[in-house]
Amino acid sequence: MTLFIGCSSTNHQGTIRIATFNVSMEATNYVEQISDVEGNELSKYITEGNHPQIKNIAEIIQRTQPDIILLNEFDYLPSSKTDIQAFIDKYLVMPQSGTQAIDYPYFYAAPVNTGIDSGVDLDNDGVASGVKGDAFGYGLYPGQYGMVVLSKYPINESNVRTFQTFLWKDMPDNLLNTVKNEDGTQYYSEEAQQVLRLSSKSHWDIPIEVDGNKLHILASHPTPPVFDGPENRNGKRNHDEVRFWRDYLSAAAESSYIYDDEGERGGFKGIHFAIVGDLNASSDEGDGLKSGIKGLLNHPSVNDSFTPESQAAKLHTPGNTFSASHTAFWRMRADYVLPSNSLKIIESGVFWPDIKDPIYRLIKDRKSSSDHRLVWVDVEFM
Numbered sequence: 001m002t003l004f005i006g007c008s009s010t011n012h013q014g015t016i017r018i019a020t021f022n023v024s025m026e027a028t029n030y031v032e033q034i035s036d037v038e039g040n041e042l043s044k045y046i047t048e049g050n051h052p053q054i055k056n057i058a059e060i061i062q063r064t065q066p067d068i069i070l071l072n073e074f075d076y077l078p079s080s081k082t083d084i085q086a087f088i089d090k091y092l093v094m095p096q097s098g099t100q101a102i103d104y105p106y107f108y109a110a111p112v113n114t115g116i117d118s119g120v121d122l123d124n125d126g127v128a129s130g131v132k133g134d135a136f137g138y139g140l141y142p143g144q145y146g147m148v149v150l151s152k153y154p155i156n157e158s159n160v161r162t163f164q165t166f167l168w169k170d171m172p173d174n175l176l177n178t179v180k181n182e183d184g185t186q187y188y189s190e191e192a193q194q195v196l197r198l199s200s201k202s203h204w205d206i207p208i209e210v211d212g213n214k215l216h217i218l219a220s221h222p223t224p225p226v227f228d229g230p231e232n233r234n235g236k237r238n239h240d241e242v243r244f245w246r247d248y249l250s251a252a253a254e255s256s257y258i259y260d261d262e263g264e265r266g267g268f269k270g271i272h273f274a275i276v277g278d279l280n281a282s283s284d285e286g287d288g289l290k291s292g293i294k295g296l297l298n299h300p301s302v303n304d305s306f307t308p309e310s311q312a313a314k315l316h317t318p319g320n321t322f323s324a325s326h327t328a329f330w331r332m333r334a335d336y337v338l339p340s341n342s343l344k345i346i347e348s349g350v351f352w353p354d355i356k357d358p359i360y361r362l363i364k365d366r367k368s369s370s371d372h373r374l375v376w377v378d379v380e381f382m
Contacts, residue, residue, distance in 0.1 A: 025074045114139030
């Protein structure tokens with residue numbers, strides 16, 4: 001276990017550094033009021049090459065030097081390919097504040113469910129508006145809170161599996177059926193239950209070729225288990241979004257129900273993997289249902305033997321038993337890099353400079369970079 005205190009960390013030779021980072025690079029971070037959101041804010045600012053928050057995000061990535069990294073909350077827009085390349089060319093390969101530049105020749109992004117019109121009234125306000133609570137995933141516009149994987153190693157795009165359209169009702173023993181009003185009636189109408197997708201953004205299985213080995217990046221960003229009512233619709237959806245990976249990694253008896261966006265059925269077909277993302281779940285803290293994340297962490301193929309920690313997080317919430325493993329300013333372990341048991345964990349950490357550190361400026365608040373911290377794990381193939 002490594003307590004990451006300083007401003008940089010160096011990869012050990014022969015290891016692969018895998019990271020996840022909720023970067024808050026979505027439109028509401030760039031406006032004073034949500035009502036001002038147009039939906040193209042990221043495109044506007046990323047192409048200029050000098051936005052302070054985006055520069056700080058780049059500096060954090062440069063200081064940790066991941067080989068593969070998932071970025072949560074990077075808007076997926078019609079211009080995404082151009083936007084991602086601009087982020088690489090104008091921010092990451094440009095040294096920020098004297099840091100070492102970093103380049104990613106390969107990246108992957110795809111559509112997500114946020115802001116996509118479901119066609120029905122999902123939030124029970126009597127109107128099928130097509131946005132916010134009536135979208136397949138909460139969003140003010142299509143692609144808000146999207147995802148991007150950046151890699152120094154080739155991505156086998158022809159074998160990527162995505163699960164954006166998988167229906168929640170098709171998961172056996174799902175919690176959709178338990179989302180009920182206080183009077184015991186179903187919260188979701190029959191029409192809504194027939195179309196509601198499980199993933200609030202998407203679930204991706206991305207194979208990456210690493211020196212003759214195939215490493216699968218299993219990426220997602222489940223909905224926060226809050227912002228709902230007594231029916232706990234978001235809490236129950238979060239549980240099942242996290243549970244999806246547990247089932248996906250299990251034998252056919254538990255995974256055969258799964259189908260991807262191309263219609264291929266069944267679960268994981270590889271050996272080496274890393275589950276990455278802002279899972280919005282903790283087995284010890286927060287408002288979520290604990291059984292989902294506990295089931296994933298305790299899965300026999302998952303290696304959670306080295307929990308990434310930071311001394312600054314411990315100081316941020318002194319007296320809290322779990323504070324060293326917190327990955328968000330709001331005090332919870334929410335962000336994960338979970339390698340498979342076929343990989344040996346060498347080192348791990350959370351980028352969280354101490355308040356007395358000169359580079360604390362990078363994480364001072366959400367406007368500085370994000371309210372989440374970059375989490376990294378170094379692994380070796382066994």
